[in-house]
Amino acid sequence: MKQNQLKLYNTLSRKKEAFEAINPPFVGMYVCGPTVYGDAHLGHARPAITFDTVYRYLRHLGFKVRYVRNITDVGHLTGDADEGEDKIAKKAKLEQLEPMEVAQQYTDTYHRDMDLLNTLKPSIEPRATGHIPEQIELVESIINEGLAYEVNGSVYFDVLKYNEKKQYGKLSGRVLEDLMSGSRDLDGQGEKRNAADFALWKNAAPEHLMKWQSPWGIGFPGWHLECTAMSSKYLGKHFDIHGGGMDLLFPHHECEIAQGNACNHVDPAKYWMHNNMITINGQKMGKSLGNFITLSELFSGSHDLLEQAYSPMTIRYFILTAHYRSTLDFSNEALKAAQKGYKKLINGLRTCEKLSYTDTNEIEQDSKQMEQINSSIEQAYRAMDDDFNTAQAIGHLFNLLKKINSLHTGQLHPSQIGQEGFQKLIDTFTYFVTEILGLKEEKIDHQEKLLSALLQVYTEAKTARNYQKVDEIRASLKEIGIVVKDMKDKIDWAYEE
RNA sequence: GGUCGCGUGGCCGAGCGGUUAGGCAGAGGUCUGCAAAACCUUGUACAGCGGUUCGAAUCCGCUCGCGACCUCCA
Numbered sequence: 001m002k003q004n005q006l007k008l009y010n011t012l013s014r015k016k017e018a019f020e021a022i023n024p025p026f027v028g029m030y031v032c033g034p035t036v037y038g039d040a041h042l043g044h045a046r047p048a049i050t051f052d053t054v055y056r057y058l059r060h061l062g063f064k065v066r067y068v069r070n071i072t073d074v075g076h077l078t079g080d081a082d083e084g085e086d087k088i089a090k091k092a093k094l095e096q097l098e099p100m101e102v103a104q105q106y107t108d109t110y111h112r113d114m115d116l117l118n119t120l121k122p123s124i125e126p127r128a129t130g131h132i133p134e135q136i137e138l139v140e141s142i143i144n145e146g147l148a149y150e151v152n153g154s155v156y157f158d159v160l161k162y163n164e165k166k167q168y169g170k171l172s173g174r175v176l177e178d179l180m181s182g183s184r185d186l187d188g189q190g191e192k193r194n195a196a197d198f199a200l201w202k203n204a205a206p207e208h209l210m211k212w213q214s215p216w217g218i219g220f221p222g223w224h225l226e227c228t229a230m231s232s233k234y235l236g237k238h239f240d241i242h243g244g245g246m247d248l249l250f251p252h253h254e255c256e257i258a259q260g261n262a263c264n265h266v267d268p269a270k271y272w273m274h275n276n277m278i279t280i281n282g283q284k285m286g287k288s289l290g291n292f293i294t295l296s297e298l299f300s301g302s303h304d305l306l307e308q309a310y311s312p313m314t315i316r317y318f319i320l321t322a323h324y325r326s327t328l329d330f331s332n333e334a335l336k337a338a339q340k341g342y343k344k345l346i347n348g349l350r351t352c353e354k355l356s357y358t359d360t361n362e363i364e365q366d367s368k369q370m371e372q373i374n375s376s377i378e379q380a381y382r383a384m385d386d387d388f389n390t391a392q393a394i395g396h397l398f399n400l401l402k403k404i405n406s407l408h409t410g411q412l413h414p415s416q417i418g419q420e421g422f423q424k425l426i427d428t429f430t431y432f433v434t435e436i437l438g439l440k441e442e443k444i445d446h447q448e449k450l451l452s453a454l455l456q457v458y459t460e461a462k463t464a465r466n467y468q469k470v471d472e473i474r475a476s477l478k479e480i481g482i483v484v485k486d487m488k489d490k491i492d493w494a495y496e497e
Numbered sequence: 498g499g500u501c502g503c504g505u506g507g508c509c510g511a512g513c514g515g516u517u518a519g520g521c522a523g524a525g526g527u528c529u530g531c532a533a534a535a536c537c538u539u540g541u542a543c544a545g546c547g548g549u550u551c552g553a554a555u556c557c558g559c560u561c562g563c564g565a566c567c568u569c570c571a
Contacts, residue, residue, distance in 0.1 A: 014501095034571075043571045050571095087569070169500095172566075178499050179567075223569080245571030250500090252570090275571075276502090282563065286570060321520070322510060327503075327564075334509045337521035344520080347534085379518095383511090391511050395519035402536075409528085409535050 028239030073103035153203030172250035224255035242269035
């Protein structure tokens with residue numbers, strides 16, 4: 001294990017800390033997943049890619065990581081006009097579908113998009129609706145601790161009482177007094193003892209679609225409960241890393257800490273990591289703002305803001321070129337630049353496959369070249385060790401790419417860097433791009449165009465009576481299962497039967 | 498209003514006290530049948546004003562501008 005140098009920024013301390021696993025070589029990581037009531041958008045891609053990279057890098061360092069990312073298919077209340085109504089249920093009524101049908105549909109598209117972005121699947125992907133008993137148990141346990149109270153079939157977390165012994169607000173840096181004055185008038189506010197209290201269980205109105213039987217009557221779980229229930233079930237009461245978007249910092253993650261401490265008497269996570277937002281024209285991209293672009297729109301180019309389609313790997317690369325804690329502004333110009341950068345990197349990958357070491361006695365080793373290569377390799381890893389600075393790592397990879405391209409064009413001879421140096425250069429570049437950054441070649445799929453170009457050559461060869469070439473083309477196409485058909489007045493092709 | 502963060506060259510985006518980040522775009526060159534790619538060289542950057550320091554984009558203060566959270570949100 002190479003955990004010695006890894007540092008990560010812990011929101012809890014607001015500092016970069018050395019990463020020390022609680023129980024090495026194992027690492028437990030919980031990341032807040034999507035609420036499946038709409039297509040995944042660019043904003044969903046950021047945490048998915050950020051924590052996929054964290055997952056990949058921890059595994060690279062030799063850790064055995066259990067990566068849990070939930071699917072929220074119930075719970076969260078909507079704001080404003082539809083106060084108190086379940087988000088999933090609302091969408092269901094709109095489309096005349098079963099709530100679970102909506103959740104399933106968007107879970108599927110989320111998975112499809114995440115696969116396209118080449119994110120590794122989490123070890124466990126639990127659903128909120130599959131953990132209702134666990135959540136009820138949790139509520140009971142918090143009531144038993146004297147930190148929650150029931151009113152009209154709803155249960156609220158007693159933040160004031162909790163704050164007597166523990167500190168509510170330690171993650172987000174809030175002070176309880178400030179919170180009590182600033183809170184808005186929401187549904188159920190009248191039932192709460194204090195404005196800062198939050199719901200653990202909500203009484204469901206008869207027309208409410210998703211509801212369950214509980215000791216407090218028919219209802220549904222509160223906004224923050226599922227993550228506490230599922231993280232403690234699969235990772236234990238105290239685990240290594242909890243991740244999510246910065247917008248979840250308060251109140252969601254703050255409440256998770258309070259819930260965890262209330263029933264398990266320990267902070268749920270040792271390290272809290274938060275990715276920053278993607279902005280569009282400097283403003284946060286979000287569902288509620290109506291300025292979001294879905295991933296499938298991005299992949300197909302079908303959105304008014306898009307000048308063209310951007311491939312999944314272009315998006316992945318684009319996100320990796322910024323540090324995860326910085327905001328990243330969307331623009332066609334930036335995406336186009338990302339597309340070129342990505343392709344440059346992938347062309348490097350292809351060049352690596354083609355290169356092989358050749359020795360010659362006439363050329364001496366060049367220690368300066370070797371130093372530059374070793375330094376870039378070392379710095380690329382050091383950048384990852386420094387709070388997963390993919391942007392900086394990519395910069396160093398481009399420096400390596402220059403060497404690779406120089407080898408390819410003959411401006412640098414393999415002998416100058418020695419066999420060992422040569423292999424290290426090729427291997428590191430390839431491994432870093434594909435395994436750590438998770439970038440892969442997107443093969444072009446233009447079968448028709450390629451075939452027609454080839455058949456054009458075939459036709460010309462035939463006209464010129466160059467039958468050797470004609471046979472060659474026919475043979476090579478046959479190898480991939482395609483037969484050339486010489487018709488009376490044209491040349492066509494068909495799949496070999 | 499409270500809390501937190503940001504402002505880097507034409508664009509994106511690292512850097513967080515002293516070394517060329519890098520990509521895209523631009524200019525010049527090498528290579529090339531042409532082109533492309535690639536390689537080499539290259540430019541006006543650190544919002545403004547003060548301060549600390551031998552030295553600041555980097556630390557401190559103020560000013561201006563922008564954003565996030567405080568309500569579901571990635």
